Amino acid sequence: MKLFPTFFIQLLLLSLPVFGQGAELVFAGIYTGRNLTVQNPAVSGGYCTNEVFVNNKRVLGYVAASLYEINLSFLKMNDSVTVVISHKENCTPKVLNPQALRPSINFRFIAVNLDGNVLKWTAQGENTTDIYQVQQLVNGNWLSTQKLLVTGKGIYSTPVRHNVGLNRYRIAYKVTEGKYYYSEEKDFDLPPANLAPVAFYPRNVSDKMFLSREVPYQILEINGKLIKSGKGREIMLSELKTGTYLLAVENRKEKFFKK
Structure with missing residues (x-):
């Protein structure tokens, strides 16, 4: 069901002159x-x-x-x-x-399933101006790994990439005003298969850090405060001030120094 997809609140905040005086x-x-x-x-x-x-x-x-x-x-x-x-x-x-x-929102998730490395869900009450996010729990924080446009059909599937160990996922439905609706959580336990832990280099960073494979990561201050997060094999760090920081990856934390 669509909730008036062509009419949604647009706070444009236009600063346009009105007869030169407003x-x-x-x-x-x-x-x-x-x-x-x-x-x-x-x-x-x-x-x-x-x-x-x-x-x-x-x-x-x-x-x-x-x-x-x-x-x-x-x-x-x-x-x-x-x-x-x-x-x-x-x-x-x-x-x-x-x-x-904006009309009242009647959105709800109907079903969510994790079939191997494919996450599937159905929903009703969608608005095609909204978006879905696939989120993964990484080091105690929910990290958005994918964004999908709403089709209005209410049926979705998308591949996910597991890390070694316990993987936890959920779907977030974000409406135009910024409010979120969350699905139930789904777990997948991937046992080690002669897969080496993710390595990173250099430990003394000038502007960029490299990971041995593409995984979700977080960059933290030494006190644990989150600075940035993402998923990939390269992390741009040129904006950091000189000092010691933490890389959180695969449910472990490693220190590194920013020159």
């Missing part, structure tokens, strides 16, 4: 039966908002109040709506409930 704040979505509430900062000589348009219709002029409501009740349910707030250049109004222009 800027515009633009929101787009659909009418869900709710109005928008706007915080209107005070500025020298008055308040921030100059006027408000809904679908090119002027609905409010100058608003002399720190908080106001944009009435959308003249629209029909599920009508597309574009709200333009014209405001002074030295301030920006804040819409407190932008989610009012």
Whole structure:
């Protein structure tokens, strides 16, 4: 099921001149039966908002109040709506409930399976503007290893690459506003098969570190604070300051020195 894939909240924050004396704040979505509430900062000589348009219709002029409501009740349910707030250049109004222009989310995972090295899942309530992430637990932290665009069909499969030992995976569904929905976790235990532990070099790094094979990794400060993470055989480290750091790989941590 698709949740209005062509209409989703777009906080554009356009800084466009309005007759040479202001800027515009633009929101787009659909009418869900709710109005928008706007915080209107005070500025020298008055308040921030100059006027408000809904679908090119002027609905409010100058608003002399720190908080106001944009009435959308003249629209029909599920009508597309574009709200333009014209405001002074030295301030920006804040819409407190932008989610009012997005329909309720009814997403859920139906099933998740790990078949060897292929992760499969089904879901319903998707929105094609959202994305899936395949996440793997590495050294106690969830690391995103793949991103997949939503097709709207609700059926997915993708290969995963296991490390020696216990591998734990989950699927994350990220909606436009940044909220995540997580699947159940799936485990796969890969026993050693004469596979040597991942090696790295050099231990005294100038700008780049090399791993003996492609694996998930993390770069940590000596106190354990995460600096960066990823998956690959080369790690760019030129941005680090001189000092001692930790490489976390294959559930172990190794010290190295950045010149």
